[in-house]
Amino acid sequence: MTAEIKHGTRGGYYAHRRRRESPCTECRAAINEYVKEYRERKGTTRNRRMETARRAAMNEVRDNHRAEYEEIYQRIKTEHGL
């Protein structure tokens, strides 16, 4: 029983692999596109979580060094004409 391969799809890529044959160009392109999109999604999520961690760290420093923070904040505001 040999199922038809839907070429140019992710499923097609795995079907080739199950048959122990090297995927055709279209199927390889499909899996590359999928991997690329997956990495981009993951990267975006990671960047967002990194930004959240950075902000949490800043807040903690500010709370632990409130007076110093205020001093720096006021100086920078003055420097920026605010």
Ligand SMILES: [Zn+2]
């Ligand atoms: Zn194929």
